[in-house]
Amino acid sequence: MKFLHCADLHLGGAGGQERMRAFLRMLAFAKREGVGVLLVAGDLFDAPRVDERTRRTVMEAFAGNPSLCVMIAPGNHDPLVAGGNYDGAMPANVYAFGGEWSCAEIPAYGVRVWGAGFTAERMPPFAPARKRLRLTEGLYDLGVLHGDLASPGARSDYRAIAREEIAQTGLGYLALGHIHARSPVQRAGRTLYAYSGCLQGAGFDEAGEKGAYLGTVKGEDVELAFVKLCGSMTLEKTLNVDGCGSLTEVAARYDHKIGRQEEHRVKLTLTGSPKGFAVDADALLRLLAGRALEMRIEDETRPEADLAKTAREDTLRGAFVRRMLDRIGRAQERGEDPAVAREALRLGLEAFEGEVTRHVD
Numbered sequence: 001m002k003f004l005h006c007a008d009l010h011l012g013g014a015g016g017q018e019r020m021r022a023f024l025r026m027l028a029f030a031k032r033e034g035v036g037v038l039l040v041a042g043d044l045f046d047a048p049r050v051d052e053r054t055r056r057t058v059m060e061a062f063a064g065n066p067s068l069c070v071m072i073a074p075g076n077h078d079p080l081v082a083g084g085n086y087d088g089a090m091p092a093n094v095y096a097f098g099g100e101w102s103c104a105e106i107p108a109y110g111v112r113v114w115g116a117g118f119t120a121e122r123m124p125p126f127a128p129a130r131k132r133l134r135l136t137e138g139l140y141d142l143g144v145l146h147g148d149l150a151s152p153g154a155r156s157d158y159r160a161i162a163r164e165e166i167a168q169t170g171l172g173y174l175a176l177g178h179i180h181a182r183s184p185v186q187r188a189g190r191t192l193y194a195y196s197g198c199l200q201g202a203g204f205d206e207a208g209e210k211g212a213y214l215g216t217v218k219g220e221d222v223e224l225a226f227v228k229l230c231g232s233m234t235l236e237k238t239l240n241v242d243g244c245g246s247l248t249e250v251a252a253r254y255d256h257k258i259g260r261q262e263e264h265r266v267k268l269t270l271t272g273s274p275k276g277f278a279v280d281a282d283a284l285l286r287l288l289a290g291r292a293l294e295m296r297i298e299d300e301t302r303p304e305a306d307l308a309k310t311a312r313e314d315t316l317r318g319a320f321v322r323r324m325l326d327r328i329g330r331a332q333e334r335g336e337d338p339a340v341a342r343e344a345l346r347l348g349l350e351a352f353e354g355e356v357t358r359h360v361d
């Protein structure tokens with residue numbers, strides 16, 4: 001039995017057409033792969049009631065794959081409210097969870113899906129109902145929820161849930177939504193859980209590959225694999241401008257190192273020290289017009305004059321810069337690539353400014 005976990009599609013909102021294309025691409029993928037259950041972990045729609053055309057396109061697409069059971073846990077953007085997206089006729093294969101943690105059995109696929117939805121734009125922390133349910137033996141338990149993974153007792157208006165509580169659900173897999181960045185698949189007790197992240201990024205803050213988790217249930221086990229389903233992406237690129245004597249040279253280096261990315265957004269970070277001029281980011285944007293769908297430049301370059309000035313400081317920072325410039329100079333004399341020493345200089349300077357962030361996967 002295969003299932004697909006997606007979240008935060010925000011259909012009917014900004015970047016609408018692209019988000020809709022990713023949604024339709026996902027349904028085509030589900031059909032091709034023979035996926036039985038689609039877990040939508042909230043914010044399928046961008047608003048409690050989106051425009052009629054968007055809603056109709058979505059419902060008709062679901063109806064077009066009647067063997068796919070669509071299990072929706074409404075999120076803070078698309079809560080289950082009167083007059084909302086989930087009020088009124090929906091295809092027979094689509095189900096939206098209400099505010100309380102409950103389950104629906106799908107014996108044809110050998111699974112039971114647990115979930116709870118937002119019924120307002122803010123929701124209290126996760127609280128499973130203590131009702132005794134008569135459950136069918138032998139079904140595999142999946143869950144779908146929109147909420148904030150938080151430490152116990154942490155404040156959040158978005159249905160806080162702690163790892164300990166995930167473990168207590170006893171599920172095989174919990175599909176989470178709300179956080180637009182994908183998380184790896186993690187474990188709490190015997191329960192695996194993950195944020196799939198949004199299906200399609202629409203801005204510079206949603207970088208990298210976006211898609212869904214494809215799950216395969218085999219007896220007591222579940223396997224998960226990320227599937228890229230997005231169209232355009234935001235690519236985070238860094239360009240070192242050391243030695244460039246003009247903006248034209250910077251643009252030429254861009255073309256050589258990064259090249260055309262016409263289907264994607266590029267978030268370009270400039271580093272290093274240009275020779276004898278300061279980078280004008282707006283002018284560079286104009287020079288690079290057409291290289292990307294959209295571009296944003298973060299200028300982290302340091303004029304050489306600044307470096308020379310810092311090297312004269314009678315401070316620890318000054319001593320560090322002198323030493324690194326010396327190392328770069330010696331590497332160049334030996335005909336070696338000073339890239340490592342330059343990177344060390346850059347990171348060291350950031351450390352002096354308290355700006356170093358380590359990215360741990």
Ligand SMILES: [Mn+2]
Nearest residue numbers: 043075076178
């Ligand atoms: Mn959300």
